Amino acid sequence: MLNEKIVSLLNDQINKELFSAYLYLDMSNYYYDEGLDGFGNWFKVQAQEERDHAMLIMQYMQNNGKKISLGEIKAPNTTYSNHKIPLDESLKHEQYITESIHNIYDSAYNTKDYRTMQFLDWFVMEQGEEEKNSEELIRKYELFGTDSKGLYMLNSELAARVYTAPSLVLE
Numbered sequence: 636m637l638n639e640k641i642v643s644l645l646n647d648q649i650n651k652e653l654f655s656a657y658l659y660l661d662m663s664n665y666y667y668d669e670g671l672d673g674f675g676n677w678f679k680v681q682a683q684e685e686r687d688h689a690m691l692i693m694q695y696m697q698n699n700g701k702k703i704s705l706g707e708i709k710a711p712n713t714t715y716s717n718h719k720i721p722l723d724e725s726l727k728h729e730q731y732i733t734e735s736i737h738n739i740y741d742s743a744y745n746t747k748d749y750r751t752m753q754f755l756d757w758f759v760m761e762q763g764e765e766e767k768n769s770e771e772l773i774r775k776y777e778l779f780g781t782d783s784k785g786l787y788m789l790n791s792e793l794a795a796r797v798y799t800a801p802s803l804v805l806e
């Protein structure tokens with residue numbers, strides 16, 4: 636049912652999602668090192684969500700009898716010279732992932748692969764959420780993060796983020 640191009644794009648997307656998890660763990664570690672454990676927690680939860688995205692794509696491929704090829708995950712090549720840089724970088728990264736999901740959607744649409752389009756609908760919505768969350772975090776940082784009391788409060792708010800399993804469940 637799934638054509639080889641879609642299979643190849645989905646395989647690549649698994650790698651991108653796992654890289655996203657790796658990137659966010661790197662950002663999380665940076666904030667923990669800086670003593671900002673709330674920011675560290677926020678990115679750690681983000682990494683868990685990215686792992687879930689990869690797992691969902693793998694499940695979808697397995698449900699359709701397709702072989703999964705796991706590629707090498709590159710190391711996040713990152714040094715952060717201030718607390719705002721990871722926030723900006725994560726928004727850029729989400730925009731890149733959105734483009735990648737849309738690209739798979741385009742291929743599914745062009746080949747009338749309605750099943751994959753329906754599967755990807757959740758990811759299209761999720762990317763909207765992820766970009767919004769990143770934008771809000773940048774905005775909050777710009778408003779409060781440059782003042783030490785504001786940064787303390789924002790860090791406490793981010794410490795409260797908890798992991799929740801994705802709303803999409805594949806049998």
Ligand code: OFO
Nearest residue numbers: 655685688732765
């Ligand atoms: Fe998987 O959504 Fe972010 O990258």
